Amino acid sequence: MDIDHRVIRLEEFAAVTGERLARIESRLEDMATKADLGEKVGELKTELTQKMGELKSEIHRTSNETIRWIVGMVVGLGVAAITIITFVLNYAMPRAPVVPVTPAAPITIYTQPK
Secondary structure (H helix, E strand, C coil): CHHHHHHHHHHHHHHHHHHHHHHHHHHHHHCCCHHHHHHHHHHHHHHHHHHHHHHHHHHHHHHHHHHHHHHHHHHHHHHHHHHHHHHHHHHHCCCCCCCCCCCCCCCCCCCCCC
8 A cells, every 4th residue: 555655646746747847848948059149149249349349439539529629729728818918018008108209490501602
């Protein structure tokens, strides 16, 4: 009788194990294989390389624009500084009044007749 009980338990265990095995096999069909993963990694590497190239070109373009802006601002500030200094030197300091110069009376030299 003990053996019958064991056989029944083994048959129940076999049924449960078969169900579990069927569920595991159905999940394995959806899982990626090593080849699938290798292919996906290759695609990701290609995409990453492309994005890095785009990023490098964007950084280069942005740095060139920044340099142009800085040079333009330096030139503009230099011109503004020269203009302000010229104005200060020409108009900020009081000038001596301009006195009109009156011409002196002409000197007439008479020659003596002989």
